[in-house]
Amino acid sequence: MANSKLYKGSLTTIILKLLSEHNKMYGYEITQKVKALTKGELQITEGALYPSLHKLESEGLLDVEVAKVDNRLRKYYKLTEKGTKETVSKLEELEQYLATLQALLNPKLSY
Amino acid sequence: MTLSEEQIKNLYAFTRKHFVEYYDLQTELVDHMANDIEAILEDDPSLSFEQARDKAFKKFGVFGFMEVVEQRAKAMNKKYAKLLWHYTKDWFRLPQIMATISMCLIFYTIFSFEVSSLIFVTAFLLLCIFLMYKAFSMNRKIKKKQKTKEKLWLLEDIIYRNASAGGLFFAPQVFHFMYTVDGLEGYKPFICALVFTLIIIYTYVSTVVIPKNAEIHLLETYPEYSL
Numbered sequence: 375m376a377n378s379k380l381y382k383g384s385l386t387t388i389i390l391k392l393l394s395e396h397n398k399m400y401g402y403e404i405t406q407k408v409k410a411l412t413k414g415e416l417q418i419t420e421g422a423l424y425p426s427l428h429k430l431e432s433e434g435l436l437d438v439e440v441a442k443v444d445n446r447l448r449k450y451y452k453l454t455e456k457g458t459k460e461t462v463s464k465l466e467e468l469e470q471y472l473a474t475l476q477a478l479l480n481p482k483l484s485y
Numbered sequence: 486m487t488l489s490e491e492q493i494k495n496l497y498a499f500t501r502k503h504f505v506e507y508y509d510l511q512t513e514l515v516d517h518m519a520n521d522i523e524a525i526l527e528d529d530p531s532l533s534f535e536q537a538r539d540k541a542f543k544k545f546g547v548f549g550f551m552e553v554v555e556q557r558a559k560a561m562n563k564k565y566a567k568l569l570w571h572y573t574k575d576w577f578r579l580p581q582i583m584a585t586i587s588m589c590l591i592f593y594t595i596f597s598f599e600v601s602s603l604i605f606v607t608a609f610l611l612l613c614i615f616l617m618y619k620a621f622s623m624n625r626k627i628k629k630k631q632k633t634k635e636k637l638w639l640l641e642d643i644i645y646r647n648a649s650a651g652g653l654f655f656a657p658q659v660f661h662f663m664y665t666v667d668g669l670e671g672y673k674p675f676i677c678a679l680v681f682t683l684i685i686i687y688t689y690v691s692t693v694v695i696p697k698n699a700e701i702h703l704l705e706t707y708p709e710y711s712l
Contacts, residue, residue: 401513402520420517421546425556432560432567440512440708444487446519447512447709 381416385426387468388418390435390453390461398439398452401427427451435460486526488519492534499538503550508636509707510557514550518542558639561706565643568702572690585682592678605677612688613655619692620649640706644699648692655684 381388392407393399399407404427405418430436435457439450453461488496496515505511521541526532532540542549576585596605627645631637695702703710 400516402517419546420544421548421552424513424517424553425560428557428560432563438706438708443516445490446488446493446516448516449509449513449709 381418382422384468385418385422386430387461387464389423389426389430390457390464393436393451393453394458394461398450400448400450430457486523488523488534492522493519495534496538499542500550503542505550505554506637507557507639507642509638509709510550510554512709514553561639561643564640564706565647568695569647569687569690572694573686576686576690585686588685589678589682592681593674596674596677596681605681608681609655612684616655616688616692623649623692623696638703638707638710641699641703644695644702648696 388408389404392404401420401423405420405423408416408418427436431438431451435454436451437454437457439452440447441450442448493515496518497511499518500511500514505514518538518541521544522534522537525537525540526534529537546552575581592608595608598604623645627642627649630641
């Protein structure tokens with residue numbers, strides 16, 4: 375994936391944002407949702423998704439829940455109160471970064 | 486199409502074969518692989534289960550589950566450190582801080598005696614014997630658990646491992662103190678008292694408090710622990 379280097383820094387923000395729009399999600403669902411929303415342009419790799427989820431969980435931003443679905447166990451993630459607050463500031467951070475990039479790439483358009 | 490129970494079992498064995506030792510991570514990866522396999526088979530029903538499984542596994546990259554396993558271990562160690570800090574902090578709050586201060590003062594008084602270094606080394610030795618005893622009983626507990634069930638939990642491992650490792654960590658220091666402490670003078674009794682108090686709090690938290698509350702934290706970390 376050519377753009378995988380570019381999205382790496384914003385992976386946690388993407389996860390938090392998705393979880394803020396859905397009550398709870400599981401790993402595979404997140405990869406599919408991102409793929410669908412970006413029309414396949416952005417594909418989160420399994421090797422990057424789970425470490426990010428586990429890190430957010432250990433930081434107390436996510437809570438976990440397990441349910442039996444079909445004949446297997448499924449682990450769901452949802453935002454904690456701390457996670458909800460963090461989502462807001464992370465999104466602001468990313469938006470600011472986007473604006474900065476915009477200013478760099480298209481100086482005339484952004485002013 | 487939903488995977489059969491047999492195929493799910495096959496996936497658990499598959500994760501074990503690829504060095505995923507702990508049940509919680511196995512479960513998460515099994516569900517992920519199962520979802521992907523179902524999607525792959527839907528797209529191309531001519532593939533066998535094994536072919537679809539290998540195709541799903543390839544998406545994890547050349548290192549397979551390694552990265553996920555490593556990061557999970559990191560996250561769990563962080564969680565343990567947080568627990569340790571959470572319970573240790575309590576000793577510096579009212580009313581426990583009174584006990585902490587008195588403990589420190591008592592040690593200070595004792596270590597200020599003329600035979601202080603002897604007392605200090607003896608006290609340290611006693612503590613190490615207690616830790617060795619704890620390590621021994623913890624190890625027996627772990628072995629018993631490993632025998633009776635096949636599901637392993639990383640946080641549980643870390644809790645028991647740390648509880649039994651204290652002795653191994655502190656015991657060699659006895660010799661260090663024996664040679665360097667030549668009677669405690671000046672500020673030394675105070676430093677010794679402070680260090681000793683901190684070691685006692687750490688020992689108490691890691692060998693008594695956390696193992697006692699292990700069940701609560703394991704359930705909180707692993708909702709599937711009780712299933």
